[in-house]
Amino acid sequence: MGEIKLIGLDADDTLWESEIYFAQVEEKFLELMDKYSSDGDLEKTLSSNEITNLRLFGYGVKSFTLSMIETAHIASKGTISSSDIELIISWGKELLQHPVTFLEGVEETVRSLSKEYNVFIITKGDLLHQRSKIEESGLDTIVAGFEIFHEKDPESYLDFLNGLDIKPENFVMAGNSLRSDVLPVAAIGGRAIHIPHDLTWDYEKVADQSASASSYSIVESISDLPQHLAQEIR
Amino acid sequence: MGEIKLIGLDADDTLWESEIYFAQVEEKFLELMDKYSSDGDLEKTLSSNEITNLRLFGYGVKSFTLSMIETAHIASKGTISSSDIELIISWGKELLQHPVTFLEGVEETVRSLSKEYNVFIITKGDLLHQRSKIEESGLDTIVAGFEIFHEKDPESYLDFLNGLDIKPENFVMAGNSLRSDVLPVAAIGGRAIHIPHDLTWDYEKVADQSASASSYSIVESISDLPQHLAQEIR
Ligand SMILES: [Mg+2]
Ligand SMILES: [Mg+2]
Numbered sequence: 077m078g079e080i081k082l083i084g085l086d087a088d089d090t091l092w093e094s095e096i097y098f099a100q101v102e103e104k105f106l107e108l109m110d111k112y113s114s115d116g117d118l119e120k121t122l123s124s125n126e127i128t129n130l131r132l133f134g135y136g137v138k139s140f141t142l143s144m145i146e147t148a149h150i151a152s153k154g155t156i157s158s159s160d161i162e163l164i165i166s167w168g169k170e171l172l173q174h175p176v177t178f179l180e181g182v183e184e185t186v187r188s189l190s191k192e193y194n195v196f197i198i199t200k201g202d203l204l205h206q207r208s209k210i211e212e213s214g215l216d217t218i219v220a221g222f223e224i225f226h227e228k229d230p231e232s233y234l235d236f237l238n239g240l241d242i243k244p245e246n247f248v249m250a251g252n253s254l255r256s257d258v259l260p261v262a263a264i265g266g267r268a269i270h271i272p273h274d275l276t277w278d279y280e281k282v283a284d285q286s287a288s289a290s291s292y293s294i295v296e297s298i299s300d301l302p303q304h305l306a307q308e309i310r
Numbered sequence: 311m312g313e314i315k316l317i318g319l320d321a322d323d324t325l326w327e328s329e330i331y332f333a334q335v336e337e338k339f340l341e342l343m344d345k346y347s348s349d350g351d352l353e354k355t356l357s358s359n360e361i362t363n364l365r366l367f368g369y370g371v372k373s374f375t376l377s378m379i380e381t382a383h384i385a386s387k388g389t390i391s392s393s394d395i396e397l398i399i400s401w402g403k404e405l406l407q408h409p410v411t412f413l414e415g416v417e418e419t420v421r422s423l424s425k426e427y428n429v430f431i432i433t434k435g436d437l438l439h440q441r442s443k444i445e446e447s448g449l450d451t452i453v454a455g456f457e458i459f460h461e462k463d464p465e466s467y468l469d470f471l472n473g474l475d476i477k478p479e480n481f482v483m484a485g486n487s488l489r490s491d492v493l494p495v496a497a498i499g500g501r502a503i504h505i506p507h508d509l510t511w512d513y514e515k516v517a518d519q520s521a522s523a524s525s526y527s528i529v530e531s532i533s534d535l536p537q538h539l540a541q542e543i544r
Pocket of ligand 2: 320321322323324485486487
């Protein structure tokens with residue numbers, strides 16, 4: 077194993093809760109739509125609209141909010157009231173303002189890793205919201221830096237590592253998303269560590285076969301990361 | 311004058327048209343709202359909602375789209391139809407897809423500046439949309455790099471320059487916005503060049519007195535930039 081010159085930590089659902097807040101809003105959305113829609117699988121319709129809109133709208137709350145409005149319009153056959161649409165927008169605003177809720181062990185672990193290693197928070201999506209959460213968390217004062225990718229694909233990781241003059245074999249990335257944190261890093265020859273979260277957005281999951289073709293490790297909690305890295309090095 | 315080690319070029323309304331597309335959508339919006347609203351100054355109401363929402367939504371098309379929907383809801387007293395809201399969202403999608411339209415002289419000037427200097431495109435706002443435009447323009451293959459700030463304030467410029475190990479006195483920034491491209495750069499001791507554009511978003515303008523307290527130069531067109539820089543050095 078190469079020397080570790082940089083550890084990247086994902087943020088949403090790795091350092092703090094995120095998906096749970098989206099799930100809560102989705103539940104309220106489905107409830108609201110009860111009186112408008114006979115779509116038996118509205119959850120799936122919303123999810124499919126979200127994914128269709130990703131290409132144009134990208135990730136994040138504003139994108140999700142616009143997808144809910146579009147889904148509401150279509151599913152209600154154009155009958156949803158303007159005040160219910162305003163309600164959906166207010167949920168979006170709430171999502172953008174929910175306080176940072178750390179997952180267990182995060183603060184101690186990030187502090188301890190940062191003493192020994194060069195640690196960056198690496199996340200993706202909405203520049204303003206991601207940055208606000210990082211600053212609110214206070215972790216930006218502990219880690220060496222943070223970076224917000226437009227997409228966590230192999231190219232973005234490579235560009236980022238090139239900028240810091242670090243080779244992939246000296247890079248470790250840990251996070252909850254196989255699609256974003258694990259597979260692209262394994263693909264470029266970095267060391268990827270999966271920290272599963274009970275709630276992970278469906279889009280971030282990948283089929284077992286593509287994951288199993290790839291080499292990465294799994295730790296149950298971020299608290300296990302320092303020991304895992306220490307053992308790997310030996 | 312210090313040696314020029316980096317030239318930053320703003321993108322929207324400096325390299326290519328942007329505000330004109332927002333203005334066209336705003337015109338369609340005001341027309342649509344005619345049948346719903348008696349607000350004599352709906353343009354001002356929309357603009358004020360946009361600015362209120364900046365803190366949470368940030369810059370860009372998605373933010374603008376959500377602000378139009380909110381303004382439509384309020385101005386119509388809750389009577390706007392769901393299909394008209396869908397129409398507003400479709401305008402947002404159009405805005406995200408309009409082709410890059412260079413301002414006059416941009417390609418030649420960027421090419422010529424890049425031969426002599428280290429040139430970066432420095433823009434702000436929506437990560438995905440800004441990046442898409444930069445890539446579509448092809449200018450990313452000519453310049454040394456690009457950076458998308460969450461906000462063009464003195465701190466962001468300083469962080470960026472620190473990362474490249476460049477002192478403000480060796481930095482030149484050129485762009486159409488006094489608020490974003492000129493004043494913050496002048497404030498940190500960089501050299502700011504204003505390239506006015508006929509259409510500039512009101513929010514990017516600043517009162518004359520704050521601008522006049524600051525030291526910067528003005529060129530009429532980006533085509534004049536190489537000669538302006540050459541003369542300054544002499
Ligand atoms: Mg995550
Ligand atoms: Mg501009």
